[in-house]
Amino acid sequence: MCRMLAYVGESVRLDDLLIKPDSSLIHQVVDAQMLSMLNLAGYGLAAWDDAMADAHLPLLFRSTDVAIFDPNLRSIAAKLRVRALIAHLRGIPYDGHVAVNRQSLHPFSSPGSPLVMAHNGDLARFGEMRYDLAAHIRPDILPHIAAMTDSAWLYALILSCIDGDLTGPFDPAQLLAATERALSIIRDVRARRGIHASSSVNLLLGDGRSLIAVRFTFDFGRFERPPFQGGVNFLSLWYTMGAAYQFADGEWKMTGGSAGASTLVASEPATRDVATWVEVPEYAALIVDGAADGSAASPRRRIAALDI
16 A cells, blocks of 8 residues: 655645654655555655745656655755645555556646645556546546556546636635545446445545545455455544644654644654544545635644545
């Protein structure tokens, strides 16, 4: 299974999010605390900051290198500040038939749109579903699907379920509704194909201002064979909130109280001390509604049960 992380809030150095904490996303390449597998199939990130050109669009960086061994990532992370981030480590089965290529790396994006998506999970028997899903994908989106993977097609399906212009900005309720619609379509296709195997769909969906973090699985516990889930059944998703994410009192943590402007979400806590982290409930979404101007001021946060 993959590992992923998202942040919206006060501007922070990228290596404070990805590298320095004692259980950071980079450490999770080889030492994930809640997953018994390595994540060696590349990585990617989408980052936003007001100092960037075209600040509403993400800076996108993807590499098939193993993240923990990539000096380019460390060099960039030490110099770059971000106010929003979605980052992803790709984990795949140890199988020579699985492609390791840049096109399959997350987060997925669409030209001219600020909206990106990262996926942690695996849609069982996806090859049987792919062309059923094609009927639900907008004709202008279908030719631009980056890869033949379940995650790439899921991103295209969510884009197709969004009412209106894809150039944003997006209302979080609009993004949640599109995600629920896409998962409902997949549920119906699975039923028609007789697919009942447990399939996890944890998602991070954001536009640099707002964020949707979804924790969901189809047919929990119904395994046709030992699942490709890194030794866990229901994939985890955690968040922490505060004024600033920083090194304080000898550890990395959110400071300033949960009413602060910053939110960090991850497939597992980025620190070994999990006291300041809260788990997203099963079959639910954490919704972070940022300021309309893209600033970190006074975001609204809530947990919503998924309607699928």
